Amino acid sequence: MIPGFRNVVTGSRRTFLKGSAAATAGLVIGFNLPVGARKAVAQATGTFAPNAFVRIGRDDTVTVIAKHLEMGQGTYTGLATILAEELDADWSQVRVEAAPADARLYNNLHFGTLQGTGGSTAIANSYEQLRKAGAAARAMLVEAAAEVWGVPAREITVEKGQVKHQATGRSARFGELVDRAAMRPVPTDVPLKDPQNFTLIGTRLPRIDSKAKTNGTALFALDVRLEGMLTALVARPPRFGATVKSFRVDRTKAVPGVIDVVQIPSGVAVVATGFWAAKTGRDELEIEWDESNAETRSSAEIMETYRRLATQPGAVARRDGDVARALAGAAKRISAAFEFPYLAHTPMEPLNCVVRLSATECEIWAGDQFQTVDQMNAATAAGLRPERVKIHTVFAGGSFGRRATPTSDYIVEAVHIAKALGGRAPIKLVWTREDDVRGGRYRPMYFHALEAGLDAQGNPIAWQHRIVGQSILEGTPFAQAMVKNGVDLTSVEGAQNLPYAIPNLTVELHTTKVGVPVLWWRSVGSTHTAFATEVVIDELAAAAGRDPYQFRRALLAGHPRHRAVLDLAAEKAGWGTPLPAGKGRGIAVHESFNSFVAQVAEVAVEGDTFRVERVVCAVDCGVVINPDVVRAQMEGGIGFALSAALAEAITLDKGVVEQSNFHDYTPLRIADMPKVEVHIVPSREPPTGVGEPGVPPLAPAVANAIFAAKGERIRSLPLRRT
Amino acid sequence: MTISLNLNGQPISLDVDPDMPLLWAIREVVGLTGTKFGCGMAQCGACTVHLDGEPTRSCVTPVGAVEGRNVTTIEGVSGRVAQAVQEAWQRLDVVQCGYCQSGQIMSAIALLQQTPKPTDDEIDAAMNGNICRCATYVRIRAAIHEAARTMEG
Ligand code: FES
Ligand code: FES
Numbered sequence: 048m049i050p051g052f053r054n055v056v057t058g059s060r061r062t063f064l065k066g067s068a069a070a071t072a073g074l075v076i077g078f079n080l081p082v083g084a085r086k087a088v089a090q091a092t093g094t095f096a097p098n099a100f101v102r103i104g105r106d107d108t109v110t111v112i113a114k115h116l117e118m119g120q121g122t123y124t125g126l127a128t129i130l131a132e133e134l135d136a137d138w139s140q141v142r143v144e145a146a147p148a149d150a151r152l153y154n155n156l157h158f159g160t161l162q163g164t165g166g167s168t169a170i171a172n173s174y175e176q177l178r179k180a181g182a183a184a185r186a187m188l189v190e191a192a193a194e195v196w197g198v199p200a201r202e203i204t205v206e207k208g209q210v211k212h213q214a215t216g217r218s219a220r221f222g223e224l225v226d227r228a229a230m231r232p233v234p235t236d237v238p239l240k241d242p243q244n245f246t247l248i249g250t251r252l253p254r255i256d257s258k259a260k261t262n263g264t265a266l267f268a269l270d271v272r273l274e275g276m277l278t279a280l281v282a283r284p285p286r287f288g289a290t291v292k293s294f295r296v297d298r299t300k301a302v303p304g305v306i307d308v309v310q311i312p313s314g315v316a317v318v319a320t321g322f323w324a325a326k327t328g329r330d331e332l333e334i335e336w337d338e339s340n341a342e343t344r345s346s347a348e349i350m351e352t353y354r355r356l357a358t359q360p361g362a363v364a365r366r367d368g369d370v371a372r373a374l375a376g377a378a379k380r381i382s383a384a385f386e387f388p389y390l391a392h393t394p395m396e397p398l399n400c401v402v403r404l405s406a407t408e409c410e411i412w413a414g415d416q417f418q419t420v421d422q423m424n425a426a427t428a429a430g431l432r433p434e435r436v437k438i439h440t441v442f443a444g445g446s447f448g449r450r451a452t453p454t455s456d457y458i459v460e461a462v463h464i465a466k467a468l469g470g471r472a473p474i475k476l477v478w479t480r481e482d483d484v485r486g487g488r489y490r491p492m493y494f495h496a497l498e499a500g501l502d503a504q505g506n507p508i509a510w511q512h513r514i515v516g517q518s519i520l521e522g523t524p525f526a527q528a529m530v531k532n533g534v535d536l537t538s539v540e541g542a543q544n545l546p547y548a549i550p551n552l553t554v555e556l557h558t559t560k561v562g563v564p565v566l567w568w569r570s571v572g573s574t575h576t577a578f579a580t581e582v583v584i585d586e587l588a589a590a591a592g593r594d595p596y597q598f599r600r601a602l603l604a605g606h607p608r609h610r611a612v613l614d615l616a617a618e619k620a621g622w623g624t625p626l627p628a629g630k631g632r633g634i635a636v637h638e639s640f641n642s643f644v645a646q647v648a649e650v651a652v653e654g655d656t657f658r659v660e661r662v663v664c665a666v667d668c669g670v671v672i673n674p675d676v677v678r679a680q681m682e683g684g685i686g687f688a689l690s691a692a693l694a695e696a697i698t699l700d701k702g703v704v705e706q707s708n709f710h711d712y713t714p715l716r717i718a719d720m721p722k723v724e725v726h727i728v729p730s731r732e733p734p735t736g737v738g739e740p741g742v743p744p745l746a747p748a749v750a751n752a753i754f755a756a757k758g759e760r761i762r763s764l765p766l767r768r769t
Numbered sequence: 770m771t772i773s774l775n776l777n778g779q780p781i782s783l784d785v786d787p788d789m790p791l792l793w794a795i796r797e798v799v800g801l802t803g804t805k806f807g808c809g810m811a812q813c814g815a816c817t818v819h820l821d822g823e824p825t826r827s828c829v830t831p832v833g834a835v836e837g838r839n840v841t842t843i844e845g846v847s848g849r850v851a852q853a854v855q856e857a858w859q860r861l862d863v864v865q866c867g868y869c870q871s872g873q874i875m876s877a878i879a880l881l882q883q884t885p886k887p888t889d890d891e892i893d894a895a896m897n898g899n900i901c902r903c904a905t906y907v908r909i910r911a912a913i914h915e916a917a918r919t920m921e922g
Pocket of ligand 2: 119395444445864865866867868869870900901902903904905
């Protein structure tokens with residue numbers, strides 16, 4: 048019995064354990080369920096499950112099975128739209144349910160064999176897959192109708208959930224046809240619609256999760272309650288790399304509600320009847336830490352070593368022409384150094400999950416972003432085979448990359464605790480905000496050194512870009528594919544593929560070893576490379592005495608999609624029209640995750656500080672599934688980027704993180720949110736992502752606007768602390 | 770110790786440590802989970818409830834301090850203003866991850882009860898205690914204006 052456990056989308060009692068049996072029953076072979084399995088499912092549940100991505104009930108409900116985590120980016124709405132389009136369902140009959148962890152059926156086609164969400168790939172990798180799934184289901188309903196009515200299938204039309212035969216005036220709802228449709232073989236190679244005939248894709252359908260998220264019924268992992276469940280908090284070391292030497296539990300055990308105190312690899316866990324007792328008990332722990340392997344440097348010290356490294360050549364990520372010679376012969380030279388701090392993700396819902404462990408099975412409830420990885424890590428910790436780990440993915444209260452952790456840190460902790468308790472109670476592990484801010488897995492700190500040169504006509508002829516910082520992927524299972532010749536592609540993405548036509552260009556990387564755990568953070572490498580490159584391009588334009596928009600435009604002749612968003616943003620922002628004194632406009636353009644975004648920021652200088660008043664954004668993300676979700680992701684990406692650009696920084700004092708909660712690690716609040724206008728470039732290219740690409744251009748556009756307003760170049764983030 | 774209060778219009782008695790924050794009493798003892806935990810130190814507003822009609826951070830309000838008082842959570846809000854706000858939120862699709870939104874909506878309802886036609890500056894002032902890490906702020910402003918408009922009409 049799971050009190051309060053409600054269907055996150057419809058608000059009705061949750062039935063996914065029963066429902067998803069269709070996909071996990073062990074009868075599943077490949078993409079489609081065999082006829083026997085479908086018949087069994089249809090008889091047992093009154094639903095038609097032609098494949099792993101959709102079930103249609105006798106009550107007409109179309110349930111789309113989402114293999115991707117909904118963490119705010121609107122993916123449930125987008126995935127359902129794609130399938131419903133080819134099915135010709137009515138939007139009001141569509142529901143969404145999270146897929147179980149099963150990489151054979153639900154792998155991210157861009158991640159190979161892994162099921163997971165990230166890199167703004169959800170729509171891109173699902174587009175063809177879900178169109179085919181919807182089209183196959185539609186074809187089976189049509190054939191069922193043809194059989195019942197004794198008419199040719201090709202004369203049957205489907206519209207808004209109604210199957211019709213015009214000549215005989217017959218019609219049926221999906222629900223009336225499911226039993227018969229379930230008996231039919233699954234067709235292969237069903238033709239897909241001509242995109243010109245789309246009726247759902249490209250329209251502003253309402254978000255499928257809006258209602259549940261405005262009345263308190265949306266279910267997050269923190270809301271999961273199981274019978275007999277206990278809550279655990281973990282005391283972790285104050286310095287990264289330290290371990291438990293010894294601890295005293297007497298005072299903790301005296302706290303009412305504390306049930307047990309157990310040591311796990313990452314620290315000491317206090318297990319109690321609820322959060323408050325666990326927190327009070329943890330406050331009473333006395334722990335001695337072994338810091339012999341701990342990181343004890345301060346961030347300023349570490350940055351100093353980076354600065355020195357940047358004077359030396361690094362591993363080469365790209366080399367065009369002869370940059371040394373071009374620099375030596377340049378008529379004008381610019382050198383610029385950039386500093387970027389560690390950044391925390393701080394999703395609104397702190398990390399947490401629920402684990403129920405038995406001798407033969409491990410069940411996990413989480414806003415799970417990395418199902419296959421989490422399954423494997425949980426299995427190792429539990430001493431079970433991965434297929435014995437079941438994951439119930441629920442809504443995540445944000446992630447920004449934090450919940451996709453190669454070590455599955457928070458999930459593994461919960462499994463260790465459940466195991467230490469001998470599986471005698473389900474465990475809800477909760478990280479407090481302090482645990483989150485101080486817990487590491489940050490966007491790495493970086494130092495960039497750029498040297499660039501113009502010829503006598505003001506054309507850029509040399510560009511030498513050195514990046515210094517930790518690798519996100521080294522030491523993870525992704526290193527093999529993504530770290531080449533000492534270059535972690537996530538460290539240089541956005542720099543190494545610089546689109547501007549500059550004949551002599553090198554991008555080099557120094558990968559550093561620091562005992563601070565790091566991780567991808569919404570838009571990953573582009574969080575820093577877009578800033579350095581787009582500020583230096585602006586500096587080159589100024590040095591050449593040219594308009595920064597026209598200067599970029601001229602260098603992007605070979606990149607029409609960059610140019611199109613740049614043009615659109617400039618036009619809509621009124622680029623070139625006069626602004627009052629004290630105000631300035633800045634522009635930036637960047638490609639990330641195969642989407643193209645340009646932004647123009649308008650800044651008003653106010654004494655020593657400034658306000659960002661307006662941001663105009665243009666985006667090209669290929670075929671648009673839902674323009675309003677695209678706009679929302681651009682708005683949110685801009686706010687998230689501005690948040691970091693203005694005031695976010697994690698700093699270390701002798702290895703100890705100096706920030707702890709939202710009073711000193713300060714996300715953007717509403718008063719600092721600018722007006723945002725989003726414009727979408729129409730496109731027939733395959734759809735790409737929008738979760739991350741709105742982030743990178745914002746900080747350089749703002750820094751360039753500050754330069755336009757008051758002639759001051761800011762080269763280090765966050766802007767308000769320099 | 771037993772603490773009696775009115776929760777969403779129902780009298781209830783809770784046998785809890787009076788120092789326990791109201792947030793955890795609501796979430797874990799009563800079992801209403803629409804009110805969220807974001808920071809535990811009155812910084813983010815995710816835990817906002819109405820205490821005798823006033824928006825209050827339940828994460829720093831000891832349950833012992835609400836003896837005999839009226840507490841309303843997202844599950845219990847009702848009336849013209851609440852309906853206008855929740856409908857505007859849905860019409861404009863304000864939510865992204867949704868985790869902050871119970872708190873945002875509780876703050877917005879309280880604002881509109883005091884100030885039926887707020888300006889942008891009044892919205893910013895009233896809503897500045899509610900962090901949205903997904904930065905849905907553009908739509909929060911728009912939805913509050915929209916709710917104000919529908920209530921006029
Ligand atoms: S949880 Fe109460 S204000 Fe953040
Ligand atoms: S909607 Fe995600 S924190 Fe506000």
